[in-house]
Amino acid sequence: MPSNAVAIIGAGPAGLVTARWLLKHGFQPILYEAADGPGGQWNATSPLSGTWRGMRTNTSRVMTRFSDLDHPKGTPVFPSREEMYAYLEGYAEKFGLMSRIRCRTWVERLQRADGGGWLLRSRRDNMVLTERFARVVVASGRYVAPEVPSVPGLNGFTGALGAAHASQYVGGHAYRCQDVLVAGCSISALEIASDAALSGARSVTVCYRRQRYVLPKLLSGVPTEHVMFTRAAALAGEILPPEALAAGLKAQVLSVAGAPDQVGAMAADDNIFAAGITQSQHFLPLVAEGRIAVRPWIESIDERAVRFADGTQGDFDAILFGTGYRLSLPFLAPEIAATLGLDHKHIDLCDHTFHPELEGLAFAGLYDQVGPLFPVLELQGRWIASAWAGVIPAPSHDALAVGLARGRAQRGGPQSIPMHILALLFAQKAGVEPDLSRWPELERALLFGPLSPVSFRLQGPDSLADAPALTAEAAAAFGAIRTPEMNDEQRDLRDLVTGAAASHAA
Template sequence: MSPREVAVIGAGPAGLAAGAWLARQGFEPVLFEAADSLGGQWNAASPMSGVWPGMRTNTSRVLTAFADLDHAPGTPVFPAQEEVLGYLHRYAAQAGLLPRLRLGTRVEHLARAPGGQGWLLRSRGGGQERVEVFARAVVATGRYNAPLLPDVAGLGSFAGEAGVLHSFGYAGPAGYRDRSVVVAGCSISALEIASELALAGARRVTVTLRRQRYVLQKLTAGVPTDHVAFTRFSALAGAVMPPAAVAQGLRNLVVSSTGSPEQVGAPAPDADIFAAGLTQSQHYLGLVAEGRIRVRPWIAGVAGREVTFADGSSEAADAIILGTGYRLSLSFLAPEVAQALGLDDQHIDLHDHTFHPELAGLAFLGLFDQVGPFFPVLELQARWLAYAWSGAVAAPDVAAMQAGLAACRVRRGGPQAVPMHAMALLFARNAGVEPDPDRWPDLRRALLFGPLSPASFRLVGPDRCADAAARMMTDAALFGCLVSPSMTDEEAARWEAVRAGLRANAA
């Protein structure tokens, strides 16, 4: 067992980021991938992938990237699945990960090694079983690969000719042309699938939901919404403002840009946006307004082709597509490891989503339920992990991790999704790479109100880059916003109020 060798389970965005940053810190990562190619969810050919060919990202290319590699020239603002997969292949090659990949190799068991030193990993690839011991291991298998099916009376008896399908298995609209489809759920995938079906010739599309969420579109006044909604200022303000004020501010942002769903004929969401939830779809609200998507309450039952809703209405359907989310599945973990983690279908107890005090040498990457752009957060978590293990930054001690576990357990009773900007700042601070806006007066406006781009976390700390400031300013000005480096009077006043709150908290 080499003390520098690390097993990384998964070669999607999380596993590739972990491998790249561990290698930069002198480790020797070995990436295990069950599919025949890297890419994770973005490899549509993988049985573990829930994307479909031609699917577009709901995050902009600036925030669907890592700091060390831009997308290819000509990539659209919202790249297609094939373009993201090509990007991941280029990233893996640039990071020197291709020789470190074990493709077509499924990890079947992960446990403490005998004697408690290292991690025993049993894998199977090419019909051969292999048992190895690694000094460390990283679980980066993804959060969205085990479909969660709702308990609906009679669902198994559905007799529509196109059947029942979870959105994980959706492969595009061709099979639903001129058919009546019920789409269950109000997540991004449910609304995007419903919209695609309505635009691609389905005879009738009905969305059925337990609660109406607020809906953001991909663009706000020509700017990608993730550049506007997930800023450093919003994250900092959320740490000092009363929760009710944070909720009202977010609701105002959403309603001012896209309206509220009841304006176009959908149900009215809860006035508290955190209670209602937030989703995203470029076309959904417009299609509801045009009557091309109908909205009904949740399914009460199914009998043959007839789908009955909670309000007593019903309709005959040819297909039911379930956009009802995912359960957390880590079946390869040894029972004693799963027990230490408090693992169930939705929860895992970790300090800052990464470490556990009883499981030294084991880390988890990207297993949180997140709202907003994913790639920058994965990179920051991978950097913290690599820095903590190499000693580039101080690793959390047992007391800190115990406190982190306690906070994690408290959150079990509430919403599990975490906004991208809050998660990004958490990992950036842990990694020592969060710049103080007041120390960069020429960059302050872009740092606070511009997109939370990967380049903005290369200004300070380990692996800072000389061109980070220029790249960050380019990202901020890309869509015609924040061209001026000076804050407006309103922005300056808002920042002063938040800064005063941060100072009070620190004191």
């Protein structure tokens, strides 16, 4: 292989955007993709896709795109699965990536090569190929290995439609006139329950161990992530004590969405960080209308009968487990997996990307997301490409070791990471976090508007001449921020986070 060749495992959003920036900086990426085309989860024909017919994004088109390709005119606020697949295919075509994707190719093994670099063994049909690379990016996805918990009697469930993981959900049409149980309180669980109820299921029940606070997809006509996942919120999180931050976040959530128990769901923990946040446009209204029932977790199953922890019981035709995914990287050689401390939930990395003992190996998109993902993937891909190309200083071994220790210390904490936190982290690492003092006319948009991908093209490597206008346009897209003037509350928060913003710019 040429010395500038880079293997990328996976041609989903993370793999594609990383390949685009590697190519921009002089590398020759080769993408290994198990499906028949790019797109990852958004490719309905992929054997690893957990999407379903009728599924739409949870984040707006402004935040579910990359910085240098917009969605076609007329795309709805929340694009469909098919529109997202077309977008990613168009992105691959625009940047010359299609010819670099080896489709229907499974990576079977990644191991160290004698003398340095990496050996990658792949299989397509009956042909096995082993190649050597100086650099490899693992972008195979966080949501590919469904997790189904152990439940007494589950194997004996006799409902007509059986029990399955949410990744096997094909759409509400399959559950019309059926009694459906959805287990879990994640976004996918609540969206599937809502879809089944709106598609004509006879009854829908949702059960879970922990009630999360539930945000809708729109707040007064503005996509939720434009309001909640902002730079100001991320910077405030760096300087406020946890209890103050939790109280402020809870007050904000209650003001726009209310408490779940107000409408018949269970009561959430008073500490919003302990409870967690999920999202669904229709779940709480459907609970309020009695079209979705809520129960605590499953105690046992006896044929069609499911008994819940509160002693209630119901008969069901189908059970769908929206209970998440294991972290699965089965192609990593055992010694690499051991170095990474890899298990079904954790991987030890410096800032989710590099490891000091694994030179030339990077990871992209393997975090459990909360919020808009595409801007974060692009920033991480830009950091990897710029560091390897020498556009910015690569992190030293000592810096990586410090970051690795910091990550290991956080192992026992929450696994889900708010994407606005990661966006600022990767932007700082890539040298593209905008200095607010340089953009006074954009201050309100940058602090209180969406963390749009183009807002990270204002300065630093790969800046765009029209980034200021596009950043303002993204902030004004849904009417939340049309003028540079701030209200009193925003001014107070601006003053509070100015120091944190300055430290990022430095």
